[in-house]
Amino acid sequence: MQTTPSTPQTLRVLRVDASARVEGSVTRQLADLLVQGMQESIPDLSLSRRDAAQGLPFVDDAWVNANLTDPDARSEEQRQTLASSDALVAEVMDADVWVIATPIYNFGVPASLKAWIDQIARARLTFRYTEQGPQGLLSGKKVYILTATGGTEVGSAIDFATPWLKFVLGFLGITDVEVIAADRGMMRGDAARQHAAERIVQVLARDWPALAAA
Secondary structure, three states: OOOOOOOOOOOEEEEEEOOOOOOOOHHHHHHHHHHHHHHHHOOOOEEEEEEHHHOOOOOOHHHHHHHHOOHHHOOHHHHHHOHHHHHHHHHHHHOOEEEEEEEOEOOEOOHHHHHHHHHHOOEOOOEEEEOOEEEEOOOOOEEEEEEEOOOOOOOOOOOOOHHHHHHHHHHOOOOEEEEEEEOOHHHHOHHHHHHHHHHHHHHHHHHOOHHHHO
């Protein structure tokens, strides 16, 4: 059984959506089910939302140079260059639980989600290099990955999205990661989403048992 973070007085949840679709998005629907279930179970839950699909800046030359500059030596222009990334990092550091809702596009994650990862993977902030190798600085968090695919079987040899996400999260120090998939929807139809919805009910009862007792 996976561990879950101890519930603080206020549980802070960050929801990140990456689907280019809004209406009809399976991953957004699954995220709604999970987050609403958690809210019913945890009255003091605090929810923050980040819709990566609405657009995030890509890493460019100015960003890299600013990030490589010692924080105390950065110019005002460099600080402004990193301001958006700093805000995203603050969001992920503050959250106890992340809910990442992402489809799989062409066997990988959407470009919008990759951009989000690039903005939050920051040396000295979310990971650091030591004599023993890289060390993640975001340990103790729980992540749910809610994903949907048309034809890719999640966990198969052609799924380059969920293994990559789990690796990156592990690099940042997060090892308590659970994938809930509505995969192969083009072949399985509504059964794919129904399977994932049933799994969410099971996860809510297991991880947030106050819901089951209500």
